[in-house]
Amino acid sequence: MDDDSYRKLAKVLDTLPNGFPETESGVEIKLLRRVFTPEQAELFCQMRLTFETVEQIAERTGRPLEGLKEKLVGMAKAGQLFMIKLGRDRYFKMLPWVFGIYEFQCYRMDEAFAALHAEYAPVFGRQFFSTMPPLMQALPVEAWITEKEAALPYERVSSIIEQGRSFLVNDCVCKKERGLLGHPCDRPLQTCLAIAPIPGVFDRSPQGRVITKEEAYQLLKETEAAALVHLVSNVQNGGFYICNCCKCCCGVLGAINRLEVPAAEAVNSHYYARIEPEKCSSCGICAEERCQVGAIEAGQEAYRVIPERCIGCGLCVGTCPGEAIRLFRKDPEQIVPPPLTEEAWFDERGRNRGVDFSNYR
DSSP: HHHHHHHHHHOOOOOTTOOOOSSSSOOOHHHHHHHHHHHHHHHHHTTSSOOBBBHHHHHHOOOTTTTHHHHHHHHTTTTSSEEEEEEEEEEEEEEOOIIITGGGGGOOOOOHHHHHHHHHHHHHHHHHHSSSSSSSEOOOOOOOOGGGGGOOGGGGGGHHTTTOHHHOOOOEEHHHHHHTOOOSSSSSSSEEEEEEEETTTTOSSSSSEOOOOOHHHHHHHHHHHHEEEEEESSSSSSSEEEEEEEEETHHHHHHHHHOOOHHHHHHHHEEEEOOGGGOOOOHHHIIIIOOOOOEEEEOOEEEEETTTTTOOOOTTTTTTOOOOOEEOOOGGGGOOOOOSSHHHHHHHHHHHHHHHHHHHG
């Protein structure tokens, strides 16, 4: 009976646009066993991707109201559901595996979970990165966007921060996993920024650290100095996180580096870097210390950017001693505007995957 609950849950997760592919080994079921009890798995399968109150969930599912709130709150605290609290009311919705359940396991993760996920990741990645649109977009270091190459609002990390009223910084789940498996990252761990448009949303968060807007901007400066790429939700409106990612740990950048997924299929981007050969001293800082996707290589007389690998993050620009690198906006025919909202992203992704997730809308 337990296996039935977990297989049902796995099927629901794979019906969502983000996906959750089956494996021959059944490692995905082992992962779900470590996150959910059978009862929680059954309740998750009755949730939706849109927010509902406890009363709405009880009425729709036929579950008794008594005790339901406690179960839902417990699942939210365990990173199985997403919950927001407005006044005395709580609202709940289901989460995909990524971006969602997996990330919210950061503070519950142990070595056994990390090992299971590392085994599952290549299978998950092959499915996940085979369908458009990408989950994330790479946003450049704003200091290196010239007025001539002006960015649209959704192409600026500052726009996401300015829309926020609450800020929370968390440990990076990817770095946490790699560290548990004996491959600690030498870059900062607490780099993942959550943002909400309502004051005080994170005040009672059981994990992470509440920070101010000013500290959020300081975090961006620190992560840029550490050569971490700003990755955000691939939508035009409603972005609620800024991940700051490295090549050795990040699943998205790892898809480019280890799974050989084309950069344009792994992450959306709107800019690219170009090196002026006559200014390049061939010091190699850009390629060896700054680029996180192997997009810069040595040439006979100067280093050069490989356009199809470049994600336009701008990390190479500011540390070039010869000021030989500039960011350029892609040509219009190369730019793919993100879906307007998360809901639009789900719709487009679901169509492209050919999944009917109407029961969970």
